[in-house]
Amino acid sequence: MENTVVGVYDSYAQAQNVMNELLACGFSRDEVQLSPEADRTSLTQDRDSGTGSGIGHFFRSLFGMEDEEDRMHHDVYAEAMRRGSCVVTVDADSEEERERAIEVMNRFDPVDIDERSSQWRSQGWTGYDAAAPMYTDSEIEKDRTLYGQNRTTDSTAQSMRGEQQRIPIVEEELQVGKRAVQRGGVRIYQRMTEKPVQESVTLREEHVNVERHPVDQPASEADLTAMKEGAIELRETAEEPVVSKSARVVEEVVVGKEATERTENINDTVRRTxxxxxxxxxxxxxxxxxxxxxxxxxxxxxxxxxxxxxxxxxxxxxxxxxxxxxxxxxxxxxxxxxxxxxxxxxxxxxxxxxxxxxxxxxxxxxxxxxxxxxxxxxxxxxxxxxxxxxxxxxxxxxxx
Incomplete structure (x- = not known):
């Protein structure tokens, strides 16, 4: 509950407008909850069944029941819903979000729940009763009319007593922060390409030539020695191309980031009452x-x-x-x-x-x-x- 903001509204249209404005200001749907979620539909179902147990369960999950203060919060907000009001809750992730939620919710005339609960107690209310029936439309109108009359009476009595009234002078302050956002960048792809190449190489080949010539002369001693059976072989040789490839680094692509700073002037307006x-x-x-x-x-x-x-x-x-x-x-x-x-x-x-x-x-x-x-x-x-x-x-x- 530390960063949970709760607002009570007598009009469902007000509560719906609050929720829409909160969503437009960047809060997620999981962080903002409107109860009842439809215009008195869930409350009517509880009233027809004779109890408001659904209301009690909602606020027990929100506040818990660990100490007296939790039980007091539970009773006041559950009773407000039993009497026809709507409740908007925001689970803020930080103090900054909490303040932003409060600013938005205050634009739509929220109920002063402390003053409202004091009025109930003056009429004999002692705490939320889950077994009590939901207020009917006529009971809601009567209750709010009486509340308005009592507020007028209290204000008149205060003026007659001559008590001091304090009017707060509220002044906005401009707070400028910064956040990191994506502004673009580069993506590097590496792929293989092919291109045709041509080289020339000289190849040597050998060929065996056999020629027969007619001769008429006396046989020599060497000729007589060579006169026997045998075989002579001559082999032909030829060169053929051999292709191999080697890889070389011919260029480098270096990817890095460089940080620069600039000063930007922020022009805005702040309000003051x-x-x-x-x-x-x-x-x-x-x-x-x-x-x-x-x-x-x-x-x-x-x-x-x-x-x-x-x-x-x-x-x-x-x-x-x-x-x-x-x-x-x-x-x-x-x-x-x-x-x-x-x-x-x-x-x-x-x-x-x-x-x-x-x-x-x-x-x-x-x-x-x-x-x-x-x-x-x-x-x-x-x-x-x-x-x-x-x-x-x-x-x-x-x-x-």
Whole structure:
């Protein structure tokens, strides 16, 4: 578990987008796991059988049960899945990969699992029960609605107590390393070839000639001595070519490598959150400040922090809820699905960048930032909420 990163998401589409982004960033399919693997299919099968034993087995294999901390992690994440959430896990091979996985997973609004489990305990939950049935769709909706209401109550109480809020200023640092890559090379083949050659050689041959000549003369003493039976042999000889071959080294091919060094300049950008503070009148109930970044929260190995949680300024959202009821209530859905859009708009309206903006001029940039940070939420669905949040801060609200 040392380099395992775990993220919890209430939407299966969010979890699927997280897994796809991790795979696109270089993680292998064996390192990334989404549970359930299909949109509530495996959870529905567990619910129909009356138990969540499949969930328990998954987290026992992930965390083990060696000590109290392992059992605590097991219970919290198993309970989150029992209540309809999806879990994405990444087995990172190094600290660098772990940080990269956290950065990717934080883009997709992960659940603050510590805060969520605290809410369960306040309702009497004491630990994961493998024999407990899976939550139905209506139970899931009720549970998350109650969670959203409690978060609003806690935020309001905190503001009334006058407690300090800390807004982290996060700044990226550029880290440049190097790695060895294949750039090409040479392959040497050795093969045999043949070519015709021609040489000349002089050969000597002997031939025996026999001639008979008529003679008429007295026989000499030598002739008489030679007058006996016998045989005389003369052999003919001839030369023939003899071919042999010898090998000689006539050339060498020397293969080696030469190392050179070069300096390359890296040009990139790093991000840093900035905080703009606006002084408000006593009658203004809008937010007391805004950040120019949509999400600066970081994650740990046991959970994530969601958008607009710690970094966004809290306020009374009753005005937002009234607008939501008038604009969206008849179409169904929940206010919690639009809460982030209202707060995003109020942050933009209170920032230096959009303080004197015209909506028609700013909408393109606002839409681009929203779709980058909230790929699961369509701009056309929430843009009225964003505009209302911005105009509520600037005081330039349209007639409703």
């Amino acid at each position: 900035e905080v703009d503070v606006e002084q408000l009148g006593a009658a203004d109930r809008s937010t007391t400040g805004a950040t120019t970044a949509a999400d600066t929260s970081m994650a740990s190995g046991t959970g994530m922090r969601s958008d607009y949680g710690d970094s966004a300024m809290t306020s009374d959202d009753s005005d937002y809820r009234t607008h939501w009821q008038n604009a969206y209530g008849s179409s169904g859905g929940r206010y919690e699905d639009y809460d982030a859009a209202y707060r995003y708009g109020s942050m933009a309206g209170g920032s230096e960048r959009y303080r004197n903006y015209r909506w028609e001029d700013a909408e393109s940039n606002l839409r681009s930032d929203w779709e980058r940070d909230h790929p699961e939420s369509a701009w056309d669905k929430v843009k009225d909420a964003v505009r209302y949040g911005a105009e509520r801060v600037t005081g330039r609200q349209r007639g409703r």
